[in-house]
Amino acid sequence: MVSRKQRETEFRKKAIVEAAREVFSERGYDGTTLDSVAEKSEFAKGTLYKFFRNKEELYLSVVEDVFREINDIAEKAMSEELAVRDKFALFIDRLITHFSDHADFFRLLMREVGRINMTEWRGSPHAMIHEKLNDILAQELEKGMKAKELRRLDPLKAAQVFNHMVYAYHMNNLFYEHDQKMRKQAVDFLISVFFDGIGAEGKTK
Numbered sequence: 001m002v003s004r005k006q007r008e009t010e011f012r013k014k015a016i017v018e019a020a021r022e023v024f025s026e027r028g029y030d031g032t033t034l035d036s037v038a039e040k041s042e043f044a045k046g047t048l049y050k051f052f053r054n055k056e057e058l059y060l061s062v063v064e065d066v067f068r069e070i071n072d073i074a075e076k077a078m079s080e081e082l083a084v085r086d087k088f089a090l091f092i093d094r095l096i097t098h099f100s101d102h103a104d105f106f107r108l109l110m111r112e113v114g115r116i117n118m119t120e121w122r123g124s125p126h127a128m129i130h131e132k133l134n135d136i137l138a139q140e141l142e143k144g145m146k147a148k149e150l151r152r153l154d155p156l157k158a159a160q161v162f163n164h165m166v167y168a169y170h171m172n173n174l175f176y177e178h179d180q181k182m183r184k185q186a187v188d189f190l191i192s193v194f195f196d197g198i199g200a201e202g203k204t205k
Contacts, residue, residue: 013051016041021062025104029059029112063109066102067129073098074136084144085195088137092166092187099170110171134159150195162194 019041023032034055038045052058077091099106137159144150169190 012043012047016043016048016051016058017061017065020058021065021102021105024059024062024108025102028108029055032059034058059112062105064129066105066109067133069098070095071129071133071136074133078136078140084140084147084149085191087140088162088194089187089191091137092190093183095166096170096183096186106170134163137162165194166190 016037020032020037023036023040027036032055034045034048034052037058038048041048048058052061073094074091077094078087080087080090082090134156138155141150141153141155141158145152145155169186173186
């Protein structure tokens with residue numbers, strides 16, 4: 001059973017991370033200070049130091065939180081009683097909405113991608129969270145292959161390709177608002193490319 005002290009600790013950490021995301025989104029990485037996050041979260045600066053050694057560590061914690069949210073969106077979409085193709089379409093649709101709702105932070109993430117040390121990426125907490133998304137989608141692709149909805153491929157590699165494709169689409173369109181029509185067009189396009197390919201119909205090798 002989780003103690004009251006543990007709940008309070010988790011509440012404080014979560015509140016700090018949420019406040020930090022807002023401040024990073026508003027001011028950018030360089031414009032954000034621990035003082036500004038402390039003010040936003042309404043905690044003393046000393047409280048922040050109980051959880052985070054510096055601004056970089058706090059920023060990476062925000063990134064991890066963002067990845068967890070994306071994983072949650074994927075898990076909920078994959079749990080629906082739908083065909084595999086429709087589950088992936090639902091995931092993209094909800095992800096586009098999520099990216100639009102938090103566009104300022106994702107623009108920051110794109111600008112500050114160099115802040116994540118790629119030489120230390122493998123085995124890091126944010127890498128493990130990010131890799132979980134591949135696993136969530138790979139499991140669903142595997143089911144589709146067993147049900148003969150999809151042809152047999154390496155499901156994990158296929159999930160990685162899908163995620164890179166969708167991520168690249170979002171990064172290239174972060175500065176455009178997506179209304180319902182545009183969102184549907186994006187979903188249809190990405191799903192068609194992934195599940196159908198771009199070869200001409202009826203053409204074989």
